[in-house]
Every structure is written in C-alpha cells, then in structure tokens.
Amino acid sequence: MKKKYNFKGGIQCISIKKDPREYFLNYLPDPEKFFIYIKYSHFKKNRLRVKVGQEVLCGQPLTFGDDLIVPVHSPTSGWIKNIYFNPKSSDKNQEKIKIVILSNHLNKWIRLKTIKNYKTYTPQSLIKIIYQSGIVGLGGAQFPSSKKLTLSINKVHTLIVNGIESEPCMTADYCLMQNYINEILIGCKIVAWISKVKDILIVIQEDKTELILKIQKIIENKQLFKLCIIRKKYPGGSSKILIKSLTGKEIPYGKHSIDMGYLVFNVATIYAIKRSIINGEPLIKRIVTLYNKDKNILSKNFWVKIGTPIHFFLNYLKIDSNLNTLIYSGGVFMRYLIVNLNYSIQKNMNCIYVKKNKKNKKKIEYPCINCGYCVHACPVNLLPQEMFLYCKNSDNQKLKQLNILDCIECTVCEKVCPSNIPLVKYFRIGKKIQKNIDIENDRKKLFSSLFRKREKRLLIEKKIFYSKDQISNIKKLDIFSRTQEKEENNSINQKIIEKSLRKEMLKEAIKRAKLKR
Amino acid sequence: MTVILIFSILSLFLGIILSYIKYSFPIKKNSVVVAVDNLLPQSQCAQCGYSGCYPYAKAIVKDSENINKCIPGGSDLTFKIAKVLNIENVEKSLDSSATKNEKKIYTTVLIDEKNCVGCSKCASFCPVDAIIGSPNFMHTVLQKFCTGCNICLLHCPTNCIKIIKE
Ligand code: SF4
Ligand code: SF4
Ligand code: SF4
Ligand code: SF4
Numbered sequence: 001m002k003k004k005y006n007f008k009g010g011i012q013c014i015s016i017k018k019d020p021r022e023y024f025l026n027y028l029p030d031p032e033k034f035f036i037y038i039k040y041s042h043f044k045k046n047r048l049r050v051k052v053g054q055e056v057l058c059g060q061p062l063t064f065g066d067d068l069i070v071p072v073h074s075p076t077s078g079w080i081k082n083i084y085f086n087p088k089s090s091d092k093n094q095e096k097i098k099i100v101i102l103s104n105h106l107n108k109w110i111r112l113k114t115i116k117n118y119k120t121y122t123p124q125s126l127i128k129i130i131y132q133s134g135i136v137g138l139g140g141a142q143f144p145s146s147k148k149l150t151l152s153i154n155k156v157h158t159l160i161v162n163g164i165e166s167e168p169c170m171t172a173d174y175c176l177m178q179n180y181i182n183e184i185l186i187g188c189k190i191v192a193w194i195s196k197v198k199d200i201l202i203v204i205q206e207d208k209t210e211l212i213l214k215i216q217k218i219i220e221n222k223q224l225f226k227l228c229i230i231r232k233k234y235p236g237g238s239s240k241i242l243i244k245s246l247t248g249k250e251i252p253y254g255k256h257s258i259d260m261g262y263l264v265f266n267v268a269t270i271y272a273i274k275r276s277i278i279n280g281e282p283l284i285k286r287i288v289t290l291y292n293k294d295k296n297i298l299s300k301n302f303w304v305k306i307g308t309p310i311h312f313f314l315n316y317l318k319i320d321s322n323l324n325t326l327i328y329s330g331g332v333f334m335r336y337l338i339v340n341l342n343y344s345i346q347k348n349m350n351c352i353y354v355k356k357n358k359k360n361k362k363k364i365e366y367p368c369i370n371c372g373y374c375v376h377a378c379p380v381n382l383l384p385q386e387m388f389l390y391c392k393n394s395d396n397q398k399l400k401q402l403n404i405l406d407c408i409e410c411t412v413c414e415k416v417c418p419s420n421i422p423l424v425k426y427f428r429i430g431k432k433i434q435k436n437i438d439i440e441n442d443r444k445k446l447f448s449s450l451f452r453k454r455e456k457r458l459l460i461e462k463k464i465f466y467s468k469d470q471i472s473n474i475k476k477l478d479i480f481s482r483t484q485e486k487e488e489n490n491s492i493n494q495k496i497i498e499k500s501l502r503k504e505m506l507k508e509a510i511k512r513a514k515l516k517r
Numbered sequence: 518m519t520v521i522l523i524f525s526i527l528s529l530f531l532g533i534i535l536s537y538i539k540y541s542f543p544i545k546k547n548s549v550v551v552a553v554d555n556l557l558p559q560s561q562c563a564q565c566g567y568s569g570c571y572p573y574a575k576a577i578v579k580d581s582e583n584i585n586k587c588i589p590g591g592s593d594l595t596f597k598i599a600k601v602l603n604i605e606n607v608e609k610s611l612d613s614s615a616t617k618n619e620k621k622i623y624t625t626v627l628i629d630e631k632n633c634v635g636c637s638k639c640a641s642f643c644p645v646d647a648i649i650g651s652p653n654f655m656h657t658v659l660q661k662f663c664t665g666c667n668i669c670l671l672h673c674p675t676n677c678i679k680i681i682k683e
Contacts, residue, residue: 443558443559443664444555444558444559445559446662447558447559447560447561447645447662447664448559448561448570450645450646450647450662451559451561451569451644451645453646454644454645454646457646
C-alpha cells in the first residue's frame with residue numbers, strides 16, 4: 001500500500017452518490033451568439049485585431065495580447081456582430097470590451113500548424129506557441145501559463161500535476177483524465193522538456209481507484225513519472241496546500257511555488273498545452289461540470305466552448321433560470337453568484353452550480369462563541385476567530401500580524417462555524433484593505449525615493465553649473481580684458497583724431513586770421 | 518601575533534568610542550512628525566506651501582499649521598491626520614468647503630503630444646522626474662512614476678496636459 005499524503009485541518013466530505021453518466025463527456029451544440037469578454041486598460045497594449053462586420057474563422061485570434069494578458073481566440077466561424085466598450089466600470093480587473101460573434105454553424109478552422117517532434121524546437125519558441133494559443137491556468141487562477149513557464153526555466157526540479165478536485169461535486173478534471181490520460185502524459189513530457197524538471201508527480205485523490213490503477217499501469221516502466229495519492233478532504237486542490245501536504249514546506253504570502261522549485265499545473269492546463277503544441281489548436285473550449293443540487297441526475301460534464309452564454313447553456317439543459325434558482329460559478333465551497341445570465345463561460349469556470357433559492361430558510365448570524373472549531377479546521381494554520389474580531393474592529397496592523405493575506409478563501413471555517421458567521425466575507429474586505437495599504441506604502445516609498453533622486457540630480461547639476469561658471473568666468477574675464485584693450489586702442493585713436501582735428505581747426509583759424517588782414 | 522592583538526585592541530577602543538557617541542548624541546526625530554509624514558502622500562509637490570511633505574508635517578506638529586492644505590491627499594487625509602493628532606470635530610474647526618476636496622492620489626496625467634511645443638516647463642517643475650523630453654522636442658509622462666499632483670498642469674503654456682483617472 002502506498003503512502004497517503006495528508007494535511008492538517010480541512011473537512012472531510014461525504015462524496016455525493018456518483019452517477020456513471022457523469023464520467024461520459026457530453027457535447028453542446030453551438031449557440032447563435034458568442035460573447036467574448038476582453039480585459040482592457042489604458043496603460044496596456046492589449047489591442048483588438050478585428051472590426052465590426054469582419055468574418056472570422058474558428059481559432060482566429062481576436063486580440064494581440066500583452067505581456068500579462070494572453071490573446072483571445074474566436075470560438076466559432078462566423079462574423080463579428082458588434083463590439084461593446086464599457087469604459088465606465090471603475091473596477092480594474094473587470095472586462096471592459098465585449099465582442100459578439102454570430103456563428104454560421106460551419107466551424108471552419110484556420111489552418112493549424114502541427115508539430116510532430118517538439119524536441120527540435122527551443123523552449124522559448126514552444127513557450128511562444130503556448131502564449132499565442134492563449135493558454136491560462138484552467139484551475140481558476142487564470143495566470144498565463146507562458147509566463148509561469150518562462151519564470152520556471154532552470155529554477156524548478158519537480159512538476160506537480162494537479163489532478164485533485166476537492167469540491168465534492170466537481171468531476172471535470174477526473175472526466176478529462178479518464179478520457180485523455182495519454183494526451184495528458186504527453187503534455188507532461190512537453191512541460192518537463194521546456195522547464196527541464198527531473199520528476200513529475202501526478203497527484204490524485206484516494207477515491208478514484210479506477211483511475212489510479214489505470215495510470216499505474218501506464219507509468220510502470222517510466223522513471224520520470226510518480227503517482228501520489230492524497231486523502232480525500234476539502235481543500236486539497238489549492239497549490240499551496242498541495243505542496244504543503246506533499247513536502248511539508250509552507251509558501252509564505254507573496255512567494256510562488258516556483259521559488260521553492262515546484263511547478264504546479266492543473267491537468268486541464270496540461271491537456272491544453274499538449275493540444276496547442278502537437279495539434280496547434282488554440283484554447284477555445286474546456287470541460288465544465290454542471291451540478292444541479294436538487295436533481296442529482298442532471299450532473300454531467302460538458303465540452304463547452306469559451307464564450308457560450310450561460311443562459312444558452314442552461315436553456316439547452318432545460319433548467320429554468322427564474323428567481324427561484326440561484327446559479328453560481330464554482331462548487332459548493334468556493335463559489336460566486338452569477339448575476340448576469342448574459343455573461344459567458346470563461347476560461348476559469350470549471351463548474352456551474354444550480355440551486356433552489358429557499359427564502360424562508362434565512363441564516364441568522366449569531367455572535368462568535370469562541371468555540372475554536374474554525375481554528376482547528378483551517379488548513380493553512382490561521383486563526384479565523386481572531387481575524388474576524390479584528391476585521392470587525394478594522395484593526396489593520398493586528399490583521400497584518402495574523403497574516404490575513406495567507407488566507408486562501410476556502411470557506412472551510414465558515415462551514416464549520418456554529419454561529420453562521422460569514423467569515424470569508426469579512427476576510428475579503430480585510431484583505432482588500434490590506435492590499436490597498438500595501439500598494440499605497442509602495443507608492444509612497446517609490447515617490448519619496450524618486451524625489452530624493454531628483455534632489456541629488458539637481459545638486460549635481462548645480463555643481464556642474466558652478467564649475468562651468470568658473471570656467472566661463474575666466475573666459476569672460478579674458479574677453480573683458482580684450483575688449484578693454486580694444487577700447488583703449490580706440491581711445492588712443494580717438495585722442496589722435498581729436499588732436500588732428502584740433503590742429504586742423506587751429507590751422508583754419510590761422511587761415512581765417514590771415515585772410516582778415 | 519602582536520600585530521593582530523594591537524589591531525584588535527584598537528578596534529575595540531574605536532567601537533567603544535563610536536557606541537558612546539551614538540549613545541550621547543542620538544539622532545533626534547520627532548515621532549509625531551514621522552507619523553504625520555508617513556500619512557502624507559509623498560508627492561513632494563509643494564502645493565501645501567511648503568517645500569515638501571516632511572516640512573509640512575513638521576509645520577503641522579510644531580507650528581500648528583492647518584491640516585487640510587495637502588491637495589493630493591484630499592479630505593481623507595485630513596481625517597487621518599486628525600485621528601493621529603487627536604483633533605476632534607474636524608469639520609467644524611475647518612472650513613466645510615475645504616474639507617470636501619477630492620483625493621487625487623490615484624490619478625495620473627497625460628500630455629497631448631501633438632500640441633506640446635517642447636518648452637520643458639513641465640519637466641522642470643515635476644517633483645519626481647516623471648516627465649521626460651528635451652527642450653524643443655515633444656515631452657511625455659512616465660505613467661508609472663507620476664504621482665498625480667497636477668503641478669505640471671499649472672505651468673504648461675499650451676494647456677496640453679490632461680488628468681486621467683486610473
Ligand atoms: S477561509 Fe481562510 S481562514 Fe477560513 S479556513 Fe480557509 S484559509 Fe483558513
Ligand atoms: S501638498 Fe501634500 S503631497 Fe504636496 S508637498 Fe504638500 S504634503 Fe506633500
Ligand atoms: S507628471 Fe505632473 S502630475 Fe505627475 S508627478 Fe509630475 S508634476 Fe505631478
Ligand atoms: S509645458 Fe506643455 S508645451 Fe511645455 S514641454 Fe511640457 S507639455 Fe510641452
């Protein structure tokens with residue numbers, strides 16, 4: 001029996017009764033319209049590549065991208081119906097451009113450049129292909145994979161393939177691994193070749209026995225690969241906790257796992273990297289789990305194109321989206337309410353959670369009774385109880401001492417709290433304040449250092465000016481003396497002239513005197 | 518061996534002298550002034566009437582200068598300083614109109630490069646060297662370093678500098 005890795009805290013959840021149909025992949029027909037949202041800000045060069053009315057093909061890039069924003073691709077062939085620009089929203093992270101694409105249901109692809117032997121390419125060119133394919137971390141963070149890979153070159157020794165879905169209702173990654181395990185292993189090799197790692201750890205939860213046996217059979221004779229089994233517990237999927245449970249090391253806030261020598265990738269990201277390099281396909285679709293809480297039968301996995309409107313997705317499955325149902329993106333624990341059903345499936349949405357809205361069962365927030373359940377449950381060794389107290393009193397210095405920025409917002413503490421306190425809501429506000437304080441302090445430091453630099457510069461300039469002045473003073477003196485000489489000469493001449501003039505006047509006077517006689 | 522001994526004794530004596538100097542002549546910095554200075558936005562724009570943020574902080578603490586003179590900080594800053602200095606009823610003690618000015622810290626400026634005549638007035642007045650360019654050529658603002666103090670706006674003869682909100 002292999003060693004099972006574990007971590008402190010967290011909660012064990014009863015796995016929901018699985019329907020075998022969940023593991024088959026279902027396909028969704030193309031909707032009429034796709035909505036693509038693009039991030040945009042004044043200071044970045046993420047420019048559009050298309051115009052209104054232009055025809056696009058499947059997989060055609062719509063933007064140029066920036067060094068932090070990857071290009072976005074058209075999910076269908078058709079034409080661009082409209083481009084909306086919403087500059088008013090003050091939120092920096094919000095998408096400000098919305099492109100509407102009308103599909104012509106032909107799905108004509110652009111010509112794809114396939115690569116058979118990726119080892120003939122340099123890592124840099126492979127990273128460029130990954131960037132151009134618009135691949136971001138599909139686990140939820142949406143961090144560009146190309147950036148992660150460039151940072152990781154010659155710095156990491158282990159690649160961790162994250163195949164864990166700790167949320168009890170999500171099965172998207174599991175489903176992907178069941179169906180495409182060979183392609184994922186090729187993707188692992190590509191990543192290993194790019195960043196020159198020596199070990200590849202594939203991490204899976206203990207209850208996926210079928211899959212474990214399958215992978216074990218494949219990687220039996222391969223030295224590079226290793227299989228790690230982790231306890232089924234929430235939250236195991238977060239990269240911080242994953243590294244902690246595998247190695248026992250903690251990543252402090254502000255540092256990345258790459259600095260410790262570990263490169264963490266989600267299986268879906270690795271699959272997308274394989275598709276982009278070997279098949280040349282940009283990232284335009286992903287697997288999304290639909291989980292309907294009230295009708296467990298409807299939970300299924302779908303290949304969904306990015307940009308599909310959520311109301312189309314729900315309509316196709318005959319889920320009525322009226323006021324009685326709440327629709328979240330994300331699972332049971334980490335979830336965000338989707339308010340606008342015209343919003344579309346994004347690259348980081350791996351689950352859509354539908355729930356009946358029960359109005360009468362409103363939770364009442366009782367005061368904290370200091371039971372300490374949350375402290376035991378927190379997987380990153382924080383003190384949620386004290387953090388809550390200081391959040392309420394907005395004591396920012398104490399919050400910083402308690403490392404509130406290390407909180408991964410896993411909502412475990414909220415779930416175990418007997419007083420129904422929405423702890424994470426408070427922590428989010430607290431974290432935002434903390435981040436703002438940090439940003440402001442950084443700005444102040446930068447500005448005062450710039451000011452000091454300028455003063456130094458002015459001082460140096462002054463020095464140069466004065467030293468120059470001395471030289472010029474000497475020159476001026478020189479010129480002055482010369483002009484004086486000249487003036488002297490002139491005055492001498494004038495004296496001579498005056499003398500001669502007087503002489504002539506005298507002569508004339510003598511003449512006149514002679515004539516008078 | 519003796520050389521090492523001599524030098525070690527010498528360095529010990531020097532160390533004792535240095536520590537004595539540090540003990541007897543400590544660097545004096547008023548902690549309240551530092552606290553107020555930390556609150557100020559460090560734009561060093563001199564719009565408060567002092568040559569920089571530190572002199573203004575000093576004036577607030579020592580000469581009881583009005584606390585609402587920093588224009589980039591706005592009314593938010595006024596309240597923060599009031600909290601540090603334990604001043605109550607800020608709104609009453611100051612002009613109500615003056616306390617309502619908006620915070621300008623998170624803004625930057627942009628030069629309309631077509632209209633710039635290259636007089637380099639803005640560059641010589643920018644307190645953080647955020648404007649680059651040379652005389653008789655186009656000038657431009659480095660967005661990253663601009664503190665948004667809007668000093669340059671006052672000095673441009675062609676009015677080609679605009680405020681943009683971030
Ligand atoms: S939400 Fe934050 S404080 Fe609460 S258990 Fe998770 S990591 Fe700990
Ligand atoms: S107005 Fe504000 S930012 Fe400008 S020098 Fe004075 S205190 Fe500093
Ligand atoms: S560019 Fe203008 S607004 Fe920005 S810091 Fe310099 S003087 Fe102030
Ligand atoms: S003050 Fe105005 S015109 Fe003169 S250099 Fe600056 S931007 Fe150009």
